[in-house]
Amino acid sequence: MKNINVSSPLLPSFEEFMELSKIAWDNKWLTNNGELHKRLEDELCDYLDVKYISLFSNGTLALITALQALNLKGEVITTPYTFTATANSVLWNNLKPVFVDIDPITMNLDYAEVEKAITKYTSAILPVHVYGEPCNNEKLNQIAERHGLKLIYDAAHAFNVRVNEESILNWGDCSILSFHATKTYSTIEGGAVVCNSLELKNKIDQLKNFGFESVESLPEVGINAKLNEIQCAFGLASLKVIDQSILKRKELSSYYADKLIDSEFLSLPIKRNDVQYNYSYFPVFVSGGLEKRDEVLKRLQNNGVIARKYFYPLVSDFEGFAKSRKLNLKNAEDISNSILCLPLHSELNFSDIDYIINVMEES
Ligand SMILES: Cc1ncc(COP(=O)(O)O)c(C=O)c1O
CATH class of the missing domain: 3.40.640.10 (Type I PLP-dependent aspartate aminotransferase-like (Major domain))
Incomplete structure (x- = not known):
């Protein structure tokens, strides 16, 4: 594994x-x-x-x-x-x-x-x-x-x-x-x-x-x-090594994106053409609700892959913020219930990404 x-x-x-x-x-x-x-x-x-x-x-x-x-x-x-x-x-x-x-x-x-x-x-x-x-x-x-x-x-x-x-x-x-x-x-x-x-x-x-x-x-x-x-x-x-690392992250992100293009239950945030990104994270939306998202996360974990529910729960739901003012947070709730950040770092290679995607597609 x-x-x-x-x-x-x-x-x-x-x-x-x-x-x-x-x-x-x-x-x-x-x-x-x-x-x-x-x-x-x-x-x-x-x-x-x-x-x-x-x-x-x-x-x-x-x-x-x-x-x-x-x-x-x-x-x-x-x-x-x-x-x-x-x-x-x-x-x-x-x-x-x-x-x-x-x-x-x-x-x-x-x-x-x-x-x-x-x-x-x-x-x-x-x-x-x-x-x-x-x-x-x-x-x-x-x-x-x-x-x-x-x-x-x-x-x-x-x-x-x-x-x-x-x-x-x-x-x-x-x-x-x-x-x-x-x-x-x-x-x-x-x-x-x-x-x-x-x-x-x-x-x-x-x-x-x-x-x-x-x-x-x-x-x-x-x-x-x-x-x-x-x-x-x-x-x-x-x-001295940051440019090289960001370039590698960019290549890995493109590889993920190409492989996920036809996924039936995973979709990606839209990227802008006028932005020079740093590819710090690779977030995906899992359709099918919170249970499905958590099931995918568990499956990854059982197969040796650590992904993150980054950001779940919402900060406003922490007890420490109970006295704060909160407006309608519907979009934030929906996204928080569907988000998953997949592994992304310069040590990763294309075969790791193939493996991660295979594990997710089987759920
Ligand atoms: C959005 C955001 N703000 C602030 C921080 C705090 O940074 P640090 O961990 O360096 O204190 C983090 C750290 O993960 C973060 O993700």
Whole structure:
């Protein structure tokens, strides 16, 4: 029986990683904005075509700190169809999450529903580019401007995603990335805030370092969310192999798509021609309802294949969000009941995909 995991971490050359780590050794500087940290911020800005990046020890702390830096109050409109960290960050800032429905095609926040949910308490919109599919920034930005709201993108899945060659990380007031080991690009654990304003970057850098403005000044209490030098060495070495890895993911995704074209019970999200995707996930919709989806998942598992119900349940259904405001979430519920993320990573090969599809087709 095969043993196929849903993801596998992208590993850089070990020698390259060691060579870069030696810089930290030689400097005797392991964390707190060292040489490798500065190099990784610079190289990521160049690679991603963005103005400012603040590295973080994970994406969740990047989200929490970005919301804090923007001085939000009251309610934040977000999606129930995401990983819980998105909405956790709202509660960590003592703000109220307001969950609104998603568009059934993109699986991202439905902008028309966002506008309906705005009240005098709303201070921000927090959409997610789910699976790296770009949100409708034009509409969301218009809504944010019309109502004087901040727009923060959870771009945890959207490393280097572009529309007509322009990075989507430049949208809104800021974007948040996750560099967790399961993500397309990783620093093992890690994350970042991307923004266009030096003032905002400086504030975020201050808040991720306990809130220190200088050794004797702490105007606002922050947190410790710094990324260390060894993880930065891993990130720098990984930048050398990321293009190759995304290309492999693209080939595997096309292979899956070609093989599934005639499937009677599996269908795929629609892809846009003007988007440069990063192929971070391979989601499929299983028709026949939740039971059928769970049956397919079980069958895969029994045959050594790990797939994920990513995202089920909806975040808004977690007990921790019982007191949040929820609007009609019908599309999100339907998608959550039919979604399955199949294995996708650069270690996978075409014969693994044939095997996965055969197992599913027999259910
Ligand atoms: C949509 C989304 N937002 C935020 C996060 C949090 O990132 P991290 O795991 O780096 O804290 C994740 C992680 O999986 C995610 O999928």
